[in-house]
Amino acid sequence: MQKIIDIISQEVREAFEANGYDGKYGKVTLSNRPDLCEYQCNGALAAAKEYRCAPFMISDKIAESLQGNHMFVSVESVKPGFLNLTLSPHYLAGYLQEMDRDRERLGCEKSENPRTVMIDYGGPNVAKPLHVGHLRSAIIGESIKRLGKFMGHHMIGDVHLGDWGLQMGLIISELKERKPDLVYFDAHYQGAYPVEPPFTIGELEEIYPSASAKSKEDAAFKEDAMQATYELQHGRAGYQALLGHILNVSVNDLKRNYKNLNVSFELWKGESDAQPYIPAMVQKMKDDGFAYLSDGALVVDVKEDTDTKEVPPCMILKSDGASLYNTTDLATIVWRMEDYHPDAIIYVVDKRQELYFTQVFRCARRTGLVGPETELKFLGFGTMNGKDGKPFKTREGGVMRLEYLVSGINEEMYKKITDNHTVDEAEARETAKTVALSAIKYGDLSNQASKDYIFDIDRFTSFEGNTGPYILYTIVRIKSILKKYQAEKTLPEGAGILPARSDSEKALMLEISKFNGVMESAYEEMAPHKVCAYIYDLANAFNHFYHETKIMAEPDPMQQAGYIKLLGLTKKALEICIDILGFEAPERM
Numbered sequence: 001m002q003k004i005i006d007i008i009s010q011e012v013r014e015a016f017e018a019n020g021y022d023g024k025y026g027k028v029t030l031s032n033r034p035d036l037c038e039y040q041c042n043g044a045l046a047a048a049k050e051y052r053c054a055p056f057m058i059s060d061k062i063a064e065s066l067q068g069n070h071m072f073v074s075v076e077s078v079k080p081g082f083l084n085l086t087l088s089p090h091y092l093a094g095y096l097q098e099m100d101r102d103r104e105r106l107g108c109e110k111s112e113n114p115r116t117v118m119i120d121y122g123g124p125n126v127a128k129p130l131h132v133g134h135l136r137s138a139i140i141g142e143s144i145k146r147l148g149k150f151m152g153h154h155m156i157g158d159v160h161l162g163d164w165g166l167q168m169g170l171i172i173s174e175l176k177e178r179k180p181d182l183v184y185f186d187a188h189y190q191g192a193y194p195v196e197p198p199f200t201i202g203e204l205e206e207i208y209p210s211a212s213a214k215s216k217e218d219a220a221f222k223e224d225a226m227q228a229t230y231e232l233q234h235g236r237a238g239y240q241a242l243l244g245h246i247l248n249v250s251v252n253d254l255k256r257n258y259k260n261l262n263v264s265f266e267l268w269k270g271e272s273d274a275q276p277y278i279p280a281m282v283q284k285m286k287d288d289g290f291a292y293l294s295d296g297a298l299v300v301d302v303k304e305d306t307d308t309k310e311v312p313p314c315m316i317l318k319s320d321g322a323s324l325y326n327t328t329d330l331a332t333i334v335w336r337m338e339d340y341h342p343d344a345i346i347y348v349v350d351k352r353q354e355l356y357f358t359q360v361f362r363c364a365r366r367t368g369l370v371g372p373e374t375e376l377k378f379l380g381f382g383t384m385n386g387k388d389g390k391p392f393k394t395r396e397g398g399v400m401r402l403e404y405l406v407s408g409i410n411e412e413m414y415k416k417i418t419d420n421h422t423v424d425e426a427e428a429r430e431t432a433k434t435v436a437l438s439a440i441k442y443g444d445l446s447n448q449a450s451k452d453y454i455f456d457i458d459r460f461t462s463f464e465g466n467t468g469p470y471i472l473y474t475i476v477r478i479k480s481i482l483k484k485y486q487a488e489k490t491l492p493e494g495a496g497i498l499p500a501r502s503d504s505e506k507a508l509m510l511e512i513s514k515f516n517g518v519m520e521s522a523y524e525e526m527a528p529h530k531v532c533a534y535i536y537d538l539a540n541a542f543n544h545f546y547h548e549t550k551i552m553a554e555p556d557p558m559q560q561a562g563y564i565k566l567l568g569l570t571k572k573a574l575e576i577c578i579d580i581l582g583f584e585a586p587e588r589m
Contacts, residue, residue: 025041025046117154126247131401166225179198311357345374351450413431434586446536491561535574538574
């Protein structure tokens with residue numbers, strides 16, 4: 001189904017052409033003065049230069065041509081040459097009726113050229129609990145993945161675990177000191193390794209920070225950890241078995257925490273999965289003349305003549321031959337291209353890593369790991385800050401565990417729900433969890449991803465204003481009206497969306513009509529905040545209409561049925577959008 005703004009633009013373009021002007025000047029936009037009109041066209045101002053006449057002479061002709069057009073109730077030429085357009089209520093109702101016939105997608109067409117898109121988000125380190133620093137990558141990445149799927153693309157989410165490098169060696173060395181008799185540390189052991197891990201998730205989460213702190217004070221311990229890392233990376237069987245245990249225990253816990261955020265991944269790959277691809281990749285870079293030694297390290301030049309800032313070479317191997325993040329990220333690109341042949345790979349990462357990804361992307365292109373047809377996109381996000389404007393911390397000044405943040409907001413929402421209503425505790429707990437997730441996700445996603453924002457729990461959990469709970473409250477209100485109607489009446493035969501009888505009703509219909517344009521634009525720009533802005537405007541328009549209209553007291557059955565159809569369409573648009581954002585609405589609040 002064509003976007004409404006494209007249909008309007010086509011009508012205006014044809015009017016330009018009918019009067020001897022280039023149709024390109026007929027582009028229509030939403031009005032920046034909604035008090036004057038609904039849509040506008042400023043093409044006469046630009047056309048005047050080409051046709052050497054006053055702009056209003058052109059706009060007057062176009063307005064006259066469009067008089068009587070079934071699409072508009074008024075077309076006005078305003079000096080110096082603006083065209084102000086107001087849609088016919090009958091045309092708008094017909095457009096919404098078409099949307100209503102496609103209840104699954106509301107007329108939003110899938111991409112004609114679907115792409116395979118891999119999206120790298122999450123990025124947790126194994127053996128460490130998720131903290132608030134992992135929040136933005138997870139929920140921004142999840143919403144973009146869902147948005148892409150809705151638009152018809154094949155989206156593949158990869159968590160990209162940090163499961164390689166010195167942190168693994170530190171865990172192994174600490175475990176060896178605590179439990180030296182474990183068979184994993186016997187270099188001559190030939191049997192099968194135990195199926196059960198030698199630690200719990202709680203023990204594992206305590207082992208790593210202990211080992212990390214020790215390595216800063218004990219040079220011998222750090223040296224032992226570096227040796228363990230080297231042996232792990234070079235295939236020592238016992239250490240490989242320990243790595244398997246670390247991954248199994250950590251991933252199960254990570255899946256539980258991500259599930260609480262309604263975040264999922266198609267792939268649970270890590271840096272370790274890229275290791276088999278490294279030797280051949282490095283050798284090819286050498287053979288092709290891209291990689292060379294610099295101070296003992298193997299590097300690839302990635303600077304370009306147009307650079308205004310210094311872009312250092314991309315290091316492939318350290319002087320001791322060890323791999324780095326660069327190495328595993330490049331090798332990860334190799335296996336992604338070999339196994340999935342993606343049209344694009346999107347990285348949802350802290351914006352402070354932009355230079356790093358510039359190096360990696362340039363190296364991948366220069367060395368032929370990807371061709372020019374494959375898009376590599378860095379989607380950098382800003383920091384989540386406390387009310388003091390600094391990165392969000394606990395009261396004690398530490399980094400807050402993500403599950404503590406989520407449970408704290410769950411409790412806040414539970415308190416608000418039980419303060420206002422007498423409800424069953426189990427239902428209240430479940431509702432609080434649902435609403436709290438909307439508060440967290442909408443609070444984050446309503447901001448442009450690249451910008452820092454203040455995580456304000458009091459504001460985010462409010463049922464008023466631009467918040468997730470406000471959106472859910474609106475949906476629940478609509479559900480309540482629809483249930484009441486269905487309990488008392490049946491839609492009469494032939495019921496449909498009728499032309500608006502009030503300004504508030506038309507304003508609601510205009511907001512609904514923007515749906516497919518918003519979805520398309522939000523995906524093209526990778527901008528979930530556009531979806532948030534849309535549903536906030538839509539919720540406001542509905543609530544204004546609701547307060548001005550006696551829906552259940554309307555005496556005309558067909559008119560009342562028209563209202564009910566309009567409410568159903570509003571609810572569906574809101575529900576599609578919040579599903580894309582990664583949360584849902586309860587049945588009541």
